[in-house]
Every structure is written in structure tokens, then in C-alpha cells.
Amino acid sequence: MTAIPVVIKSLFVAYDAYCKKCEMNEGYKMTQIPVFPKVMENTESFKVMAGSNGDRMLGLTLDNESNSRVCYESLEFIRKWLKGWFVSYDEMLAQLEEPFPENTIAVSFGAKSFQIGNSCAEFYENKRTQGSFSYQKISPNVMVTYFNKDDINFLAGFTYFPVLRDAARCFGNDRAALYMAIPSIESFPLRDRAKTIELNKAYGRYCSVAKKRVVVEAKGKYPMHLEYDALYGTFSYIMCEECLVDSVTYKWKDPSEADSSVEIAQKLQELADNGTGTVEVFHTRGSLSSSEKRIVDLKEFLEANPSFNVHSKHALIAKIVLGEEFKDRIGGEPVEQAEPTEVAKVAPEPTEVAKTKAMCGCGMATDSKKETLTKQKDSSITEFSDSEASEASEDSKEAPAEFDSDVDAVIVN
Template sequence: MVLSKLFSSSRSRDKKNEKKYIINGYPLTNSPVIPDILKHQVEFKKLRRGPQDLVGFTLAHAGSDLVKLESLELFRKNMLGWLRSDQSFCENFNAEFPKNLIAISVARLNFEVGESCQEYKLMNGVKPSGNGHFTYRKFSECIQCTYYNEDGIEFLAGLTFYPAPHGRAQLLKSNDALLRLTSNSVIDYPIGDRQSCWSMTQRRQYGRFCSVAGKHILLECLEDGVPRHREYNHVTKEYRLSLCKECCEEFFTYKWEEPKKDTPAILTPILTVEESVSAPTSSNDSQSSAVSRVSSTESIVGGFERIDVSSEVESDINDAELID
């Protein structure tokens, strides 16, 4: 059986459920969710920038045609935007990605890619300021974030993109919006004065956890100086800005204070994943560690309220192509 047929025969996903998960959010887990596409992994390569293993490429056999080019292009263009200040390093991504590229990993400031596409770690020389641990959250079937949790704050350690896991819908517009919002709302580690961070001084944007929204939010300060939630409507495919009393009050009362060491963290409830499997071994002989697996989203998410979508509104899921 050829790889493309083997890949397309893997467990299909329900479009309506997938839309529901994206809108309502996925759970926080204590180990990464491993999509079926990774069973085709034969190699894991890392690209180093200075002292940092910044980017990881997970590859299937050369010549494999497992993902849609449009999905790879979506992430490549986002990467070029994130790294535009380093044009020399961007030259690595000027050409189209090969279709046997099944996962792309990008580390954030003071973190680096580990020995698999879901593994991130603090860079050498960066010492934790408290008792930290890693957690994971999906934003779509294509996007999974790894967080370093310390003092009740989720610091984005890295982002992993699966161009077309399970061979199903691409959700290009929704995934593009999720990538942009996630990247722009990052809180850099170790934490510093928000008013002095690059995104605030250059773009008048910052991220914080909003208990009203129940999630990490990107806030944008317009000319009137009032912060607003910047969100994406996955039904109408439009960005929107909305006022939030909690975020406004926090913005106008914000005062930077050095965090206390070893403060007990107030953590988001974490879903425990019990089934354990071995990670695929790459052909570059890098060490593979045991990771935990959730075989499907349906097995870990339940109880979402039904979301009715007007038949007059087309969603990315309804427009998405399938891999033959």
C-alpha cells in the first residue's frame, strides 16, 4: 500500500466537532497529543540560530505526498513574518517546503527545540526562576502549543504545526488567525515589565489571561488608549475588537513588580493522559523519549454545548479540501 493511501485511511475527523473545538477551546494536557501523521516520521532535523535550536523539521520518506502545499505555505509565510528581523536566517525558508514535511516546530525566546517535534526546553544558560513545568494545548488539529508554567503564568515555549494531520480539513483561514493571535500575545520568559516589552512599545499589543473570556487573550490598544480583545470569528472569518471590563481595569491599574520566588502557582486544570507509547525514532539517531498519546480529540473533550451555525455562512471547514 502506498503511503498516501495508508495515510488517508487513518481515522477521519468530524467537521462539525472540529469547528466546535476550535471555537470553544481544547483542554490543557500534561503531555502532547500525537497526531496520526507522525507514524510516517523517518527523520527529525533541527536548524540552529546562534546558540538556539530554533526550528525543527519532522520528515516522512522523501517523495511522500502527505500534505497539501497550501497548508505548508501558510506556515512558511508566518515564519517569515516572525523572523523578518533576521533576513540571513530567513533564507532557509525562502523556497517552498517539501511535501514530506509533516511537522514544523518553532521555539520562542529563551527556549529551544528538543529531540522531537513536541519537545521544548529552556536554553542552556537560562535558569528557571521558580518551580516550573511544561503543559500542552491544541488550538486546532494543526496547531499545538507547549507552555512553560511558572508562578501561575503560561509562557509559550514553542509552537508545533502539523500541515494536515489525519489527512483532513486544512482550515487555512482559521489556522492563519490562530497562528497570528498566538504569536502576538506571547508573554516572554522570564517575565518583565509589560509596558517595556517589544510588542507593547512597537505595536501597542500585549497578551494576558482573561478570566471573563476563560483564555489567553491578545489585547490591542487603539488611539484612545483603551485595550480591547482582538479575536477572530471562525464563522464569519473576520477579526473583531471588543471591550472587556476586567482587562480595562487591569490595564489602568497595572504596576510592574518583581515576582516573588517559588510562589505557589494557581494552575489551569490539566487533563491527565495515561496511555504511553514510544516516540518514533528518527534516522539521525537522536534519542527518543517516551511520550504520552491521546489518540483522538473526541477521547479527551466532552460536554461542549451545541453551536448552531447559519447555513448561509460558509466555514473554513466546509470549504476545506480532503487528501485523496
């Protein structure tokens, strides 16, 4: 009777191992939040181990001692592996001489340039560089934390979840996953691939053919993928045309030698984020004086004043801050309109009928009459011009030009 439960248990462990290995071969999804095993619900405390310089290098997530169900061999597996990881840190090696507590349910350790945070799988970059984090399992019991910056997934650290009793061990798969992950994932900060090849004779890159990050061995004549089959526990080399072309065309560009235009754009964006810096706007319907507006207020101002555009000399700043939404409102300069001049109007020439009547009624005009008529004509023209000019002046006073009050208001930095 006692043999039956043992057989059933063995079959369950074998099936569990098969499922985990198949899942590893298929690959795991990357997530924005860490996915923990159910045992993490019983977390009671978090213990940090620091190096001689105070860097937080190792974190242990602990369960209640009375509820401990962790496999001792699993704790020993990761402790011995970590002795190789921290081989250059005497302080850490001394702490790793002692076995981990039996109620350890997770072990987190950071990559170079990263330290342990305040909880499981939490890391931060030494210089507090801004970026985001994502997470991905790479084996049945190992999860990677990525630091994402400039569209690159950098290695921030690992978290190992010790196997529970009566579950499949998969130690070989975990060891292979760690061995493959370290060279395949980019280290922060980004470094020249040639130096990595010189040191490790291998490098990592994302291969669109394999649809994942791969280890590219550079020992032989041609670079090849190093692949691992979790089901059979074997390594193999795969020739890849994409990685072969990449190995020939690859050129290292030092990020410190950034394009000057990129640096300018970054500085302008910093001004906008900090609420400093101004841009000039102008009225598109006339020669109204332009005004400077704070970068942080620009979007709101343009929405409230559709007749204003951003001056062409500040077009770059506006494009960075506003994007495509206001692209039709960026550029151009105010058009100076000439002021209207007052022109006297001349009376129309008399018609032929009027001339005939004048000749018939009065005969040929004498010189004195001509002179009198000329003076009367000039006088009427002058009176007419003066009245027209006066009316134009009154019209300009009665109808002042439209004026947006906002253009005159300067927002103080």
C-alpha cells in the same frame, strides 16, 4: 459517474472544515503531554535548522518519503509565514528559500529565549531554567508548547501540522490563531506590560470572564478584548469590565527586586536540597543538652523521636522543609530544671498526752535533764537527716535519668 466521488469529497471537506472551526471557537484543553495527529506514528527522522550563532531555531519531523500524504499548499503556507517570523535572521531566511521536503509532517519553531529540542514539540530555555511544560492546540493545525514557571504559562514555541490531502485546509484559522497567540501569551522572562503596549499597542492577560488568555487592544480610550470567530473568519472588539479595571490598577514589580524573606527561604531550601545545613533540636521532657541535625535528616529524626522539638531559632527553616506536618513540633526552647536539694527532716513535736505523761512520771525536769534531753533530740534529728540524705543519694544512683542516644550523636555533614 466520475462527478459523484467529487461531490462526496467536497461535502466531506466542507463538513470537516465546519467541525474544526466549531471546535476552535469552543477552545481546546491544555494537556501535560502533547497530543499529536495520527500521521505522527509514521515519524522516521527529525531535522534541525540552526541560526548563525548555532541556536536550534527550527525543527522538521519527517515521514517516510514513500508514504507522504501531505498537502503541498500547506507546506508553502507555513514556510512563507516563517519567513516573517525569522525576518531578522538572515541565516534562517536563506534556508527558508528552499521548499520543505514533501514528507514533512510537523514543523516546530521556538519563541524568543527558547530552542528546539530533539523531537517534535520539544523545547528548552536558553539558560536551562528549571520549569515544566504543557501543551494546547490553538487552531485545527497549530499547537502551543508552554513553559510553566511561578504559576505563569510562558510561550516556548509552536508546532504546525501540515494538512493531509483530502482534508480541510483551514489556513485562515491557523493564521489568525498565530496572530492572536503571539501577543496574548507571556514571553519569557516576564517583562513590564507598559513596554509591550508601547511596542505593539496590545498585551495579553488571563481574563476570568472569558476563561482564557486574551489579546487586549490598548489603542483607543478604553482597553478591549480582540476576539476571533473561526466559523465566520471575523475579528471583533469586546468591552470587558475586568480588563478595564486591571488596566487602571496594574503595577509592574520587577522580579529581580524580590522580597528578602523570599530570597532567604529559597536559599534555605537549596541548603536542604543539597544535604547541607543543620538545625537544632531539643528534648521537651528535661534539661538534656540539645543537638544539631542535618536538614535532610530532620523529618526522619522527628518521626523516630517524638519527645524532641525543633528549636525556635530554626523555626523558619523547619517550616520550609517540613511544611504543616510537624507544625506542633516546631518552636520552643529547652527548659532548665533545677537539681533537687537535700533537706533534713525535723522530728515531730510531742503531743500533749506525751507531755503530761512525762510530767507525771518524772515531775519537773531539772536543768541538767533538760540539757540531756535536748542533746538526745538533736542527735536523733541529725541521725535521721543523715539516713534520709543517704537514701536519697542511693535512689538517684539506682534510677538514672532517661536519655535518648540519638541526641548525643552528631551527624557529620
